[in-house]
Amino acid sequence: MNCLKFLVFLVLSHAYIANAQNLRVKVFSQDYFSILNTQAVHGDYQIHGQEGFISELKEGESLRLQINSSQQLHLTKNGEFLGLFDTLFLHQSSHHDYLQFKPQGSKLIKQRQYEGDFEVTVQDGHLHLLNLVFIESYLEGVLSAEAGVRCPKEYYKIQAIISRTFANNNIHKHKSEGFFMCDAVHCQAYYGRYDGESNAIINGVKETYGLILVDSMGNSFPTFFSANCGGQSAETDQVWNVSLPNYESRPDTFCIHTRQAxxxxxxxxxxxxxxxxxxxxxxxxxxxxxxxxxxxxxxxxxxxxxxxxxxxxxxxxxxxxxxxxxxxxxxxxxxxxxxxxxGFGHGIGLCQEGAMQMVDQGMSFNKILSFYFKEAKLSKINFLINHW
Ligand SMILES: [Zn+2]
Ligand SMILES: [Zn+2]
Incomplete structure (x- = not known):
């Protein structure tokens, strides 16, 4: 088999590490509400408006944001009125601080927790909440939403690289709307920070820190995946009318006896x-x-x-x-x-059930990636986003 060597380019990742709050993700993107209750679960947050500092939200304290009749944000902290604002910023004081959000009147969501900073505005009569989050923290949330919480670590390493590459490739997907990505499957499912017990997710992200797939020119590789390819991968023009190189159809014997075969x-x-x-x-x-x-x-x-x-x-x-x-x-x-x-899904790129079988058979994450993304190699991003 023409098994490609995976090369890791260790570029000095100074800017990537320093620029910790770098993704802008619209959260609660499938939901509409006009009242949001927030609590600082871990760490203290600073509340800013466009004019500057407003107040501090100490760990355990609560905020309430409500849209008033003039489409402004009516802000109260622990029941005390703090003012009316067009835009609010919530800044964490250290990297792992997080907030809990309870959208009032939401039919879909009771509560979620998010790490990072936040920007809140009113759009079309609804609260518009952006989460400014470090990509590696974001990925933990994405992995639990996209792959569930019961996979082995080696599988999460694969999914982490795919999802990190996807984020890197799609930072301009919602540029015209003022953010990078939404939290729905349109981009990648992201329902808040991962707060479960599984070290497999956390270590899967950690052990692939900054790694993405690139093509032979060093450009970011399109990393499509689906649940099960049915034993033969599809080509991109069969599904989207666009012919992409590096995606010729090939057999996959690993997924043919799995759950969704x-x-x-x-x-x-x-x-x-x-x-x-x-x-x-x-x-x-x-x-x-x-x-x-x-x-x-x-x-x-x-x-x-x-x-x-x-x-x-x-x-x-x-x-x-x-x-x-x-x-x-x-x-x-x-x-x-x-x-x-x-099979199940479009069948292009990585086959999740096939990859899972390979992991069960003891294959390493980079060998599995080279099976599904034949022309790709691993590279470490030196920085992700600072050119918004
Ligand atoms: Zn989207
Ligand atoms: Zn398959």
């Missing part, structure tokens, strides 16, 4: 043919074509249903019928069509 779903023939005829002018009077559709087989990943000339992308069928992947075959069962599929 296979799936089945029934769709009524009516729904099936309605979609094909209405969206793609599929000729329902052509018996041969109808039979091909009902008995479509996909041994190797394809981009189009039946034949490319029909122009029916498998990704459109996946979206329309809410299928777990585009890697499926069909068969007629009574008045229904049975989809028999492999």
């Amino acid at each position: 296979h799936w089945e779903k029934y769709i009524t023939r009516k729904e099936f043919f309605e979609f094909l005829s209405k969206k793609f002018f599929f000729d329902l009077n052509d018996d041969v074509l109808v039979s091909h559709a009902l008995n479509f087989k996909q041994e190797q990943r394809q981009t189009f249903f039946i034949h490319p000339s029909l122009g029916i992308p498998l990704r459109d069928m996946r979206a329309a019928f809410k299928l777990r992947s585009t890697f499926f075959s069909c068969e007629p069962v009574g008045d229904k069509v049975l989809f028999k599929g492999k």
